[in-house]
Amino acid sequence: MKINFENDLENNLMHMTIKVDKRLFVNEAKVMMNWRRAEELLNKNYSPPSDYKLGECHNKWQKINNDYENLCEQVWTFNLIPTGPAPKATRTKKATTKPKTAKK
Numbered sequence: 001m002k003i004n005f006e007n008d009l010e011n012n013l014m015h016m017t018i019k020v021d022k023r024l025f026v027n028e029a030k031v032m033m034n035w036r037r038a039e040e041l042l043n044k045n046y047s048p049p050s051d052y053k054l055g056e057c058h059n060k061w062q063k064i065n066n067d068y069e070n071l072c073e074q075v076w077t078f079n080l081i082p083t084g085p086a087p088k089a090t091r092t093k094k095a096t097t098k099p100k101t102a103k104k
Contacts (some may be wrong), residue, residue, distance in 0.1 A: 001031070005046050012080045014054065016042055019073040023066040033064040037075060048080060055079030 004017040020031045035057070048054045052093060057078040065071040 003041060003045060007049060007080065009049070009052075012052075012064050014046075014048070014078045015070065016046070016076045016078070018064060018075065018076075020064055020066045020068055022072050031064065031066040035060040035062070035076075035085065038064075038074075042076075051082060051084045052080045053083050055081045 002017075002019045003021075004094065006015045006017070007013075009013065016038070018033065018041070020033075023030060028081060041055075046054075055077055058079075060076075062074045064074050
């Protein structure tokens, strides 16, 4: 099993890729992995960059199954939330309207 973590700080995303070898014979171990097991591996092996915290996963429904070639590799995508200082609020000028008066 190969686990790869890739940070995309420009888009505030983290991609976790897990790849397993395809099962060729019946006597080989069968690997089936869902979101819960992937989350355990994530918590053990990954720490977000400084000034970021890990957010919600975009695709929890994905699964790995080494019986099928197309399910041997999956990518889970997470938000990276910046934890730096909050940007200062800019002061905006309130729009003023002229009072409407009736002309005589």
